[in-house]
Amino acid sequence: MQYAHITGWGMAVPESVLTNDDLSKMVETNDAWIRERTGIRERRIARENEFSSTLAVDASLKALEVANLNPNDIDLIICSTSTPEYIFPATACLIQDQLGATRAGAFDLSAACTGFIYALNMAAQAIRSGSIKSALVIGTETLSRFVNWKDRSTCILFGDGAGAFVLQASDNPGGVLSAVMHSDGSGGDLLSLQGGGSRYPATEETVHDGKHFIRMNGHEVFRFATRVMAHATHEVLETADLLLEDIRWIIPHQANIRIIEAAARKLKLPMERFVINLERYGNTSTASIPIAMVEAVEKGQLKPGDKIVMVGFGAGLTWGALAAEWTGPLPPSRKVYPRQYQAAARLRSIWLRIVRFVEGIFWGRYE
Secondary structure, X not given: OOEEEEEEXXXXXXXXXXXXXXXXXXXXXXXXXHHHHHOOOEEEOOOOOOOHHHHHHHHHXXXXXXXXOOHHHOOEXXXXXXXXXXXXXXXXXXHHHHHOOOOOEEEEEOOHHHHHHHHHHHHHHHHHHOOOOEEEEEEEEEHHHXXXXXXXXXXXXXXXXXXXXXXXXXXXXXXXXXXXEEEOHHXXXXXXXXXXXXXXXXXXXXXXXXXXXXXXXXXXXXXXXXXXXXXXXXXXXXXXXXXXXXXXXXXXXXXXXXXXXXXXXXXXXXXXXXXXXXXXXXEOHHHHHHHHHHHHHHOOOOOOOOEEEEEEEEOOOEEEEEEEEOOOOOOOOOOOOHHHHHHOHHHHHHHHHHHHHHHHHHXXXXX
């Protein structure tokens, strides 16, 4: 049996910082009010030339460098995002092209803030089945493009960023141990972005009605989140045949400090057992868990041999958890240079367009 190990990791956030004091100049709020209710102090905001794909590519290259893999070593790319660049093509395909991952299949996954857990589980299952040897799993968001900056109930919460993991097959036990995934579409209206889909395609009316902004029933989402976080954690531990005492770190979705505190009380764990960084990034949706984990590794908190649980919830409604044993990179068989390989990706993309044009001349005629 093959095991799916997390062997590479990387994150990318915009340089532009929006503090609570900055927000107080835009909407009726203040730093103390936001911190007390959310725990957030600041968040990152994408600039005009930054998109979900560009942040993802930056995070992915860092992850490939840690894993000592070139882009063409990757078999599959799963991009979890609630803010794709287009309805289609998939943002994952844009990432594949920009990386130069010539062998990879690529698709997007939409499960809101739980998406990264869903994507990790799907990639791990593909590795366990033997159908692939390696996968690049990305959570990337530019939520600031869909925030109503006049609505203080939502604009204080969200930020932009990306996180990426490389998963590789190994004969050694460890890596992803178990996962649980759940959904309840009856609560879909509690957190939504209605405009732009087939029900509400962009029109003057949908823009006027604010359907292209994030809408949230904060009270109901809070009640839902505090209920499912602890339950999903216990469930995934039971599936992995582990006890809570076996777990070194809980890495929760970074949505609201009060939700994390409620989960800690229900699990009867001290807050010191939770990896938390939301005060500096806000809610980056599906990118929040990988960003928090990357920082934990860089700080020396997360070490080989540690057993961890990632747990999240989001629009849909969706929720889930994943248990893993952290092992780190596999022994390298060669030295690679993913950034140098990626530098040629643009030329390769142009060349492929030329080839398709020439093929169209010879093979694209109708009989």
